[in-house]
Amino acid sequence: QQPVQSPQAVILREGEDAVINCSSSKALYSVHWYRQKHGEAPVFLMILLKGGEQKGHEKISASFNEKKQQSSLYLTASQLSYSGTYFCGTEHGDYKLSFGAGTTVTVRA
Amino acid sequence: DAEITQSPRHKITETGRQVTLACHQTWNHNNMFWYRQDLGHGLRLIHYSYGVQDTNKGEVSDGYSVSRSNTEDLPLTLESAASSQTSVYFCASSGSPSGTNTGELFFGEGSRLTVL
Secondary structure, eight states: OOOOEEEEEEETTTTTOOEEEOOOOSSSSSSEEEEEEETOEEEEEEEEETOOEEEEETTTEEEETTTTEEEEEEEEEEEEOOOOOEEEEEEEESSSEEEOOEEEEEEEE | OOOEEEEEEEEEEEETTTTTEEEEOOOOEEHHHHHHHTTTTTEEEEEEEEEEEEEEEEEEEETEEEESSSSSSEEEEEEOOOOGGGGEEEEEEETTTTSSSOOOEOOOOOOEEEOO
């Protein structure tokens, strides 16, 4: 079953922050986050394993609440290069991912 | 460098025809997946394989089939193409030659299929 992502879309000015949420109705083993630019393949950002680890890369970080079966992606001090569609992928210990419908992020100068 | 390639990148076909989309990876990954991407639905899993001779149905497998005769390839076949199968198809793989599985998916560039 696909996880639910929110919001569907967000528009930011450079330097602003945003949060993208992902929730699952099933117990999670891990959550992945990917970013896709228009006309390109999705690209891996990070993986979070159960245990509540928070990982980050530069100004993009994420958290994972295993109990609530939720993950959030934090875009801090957004840059133009952050524009794209963000997908969360949920995994239940079987190496296959179910993806949410995506969140389109537009960062304007 | 290791990579994952899909062919053809673009295809137009007619309703009822059989179509095969190729996926070839040189990562030596055990796990391979086919997804379709449609506006508003994100990426939906069609079929997947954990190794040679292993295939499994995903959430939208009706009208599709796959076979895994070696580690590198997982072709996706549409037995009788329908207009509802017009979509962008992504192949992906995961795993590592050392046997540990980080779970990270590596995607191909996608195949855009139009069924008229």
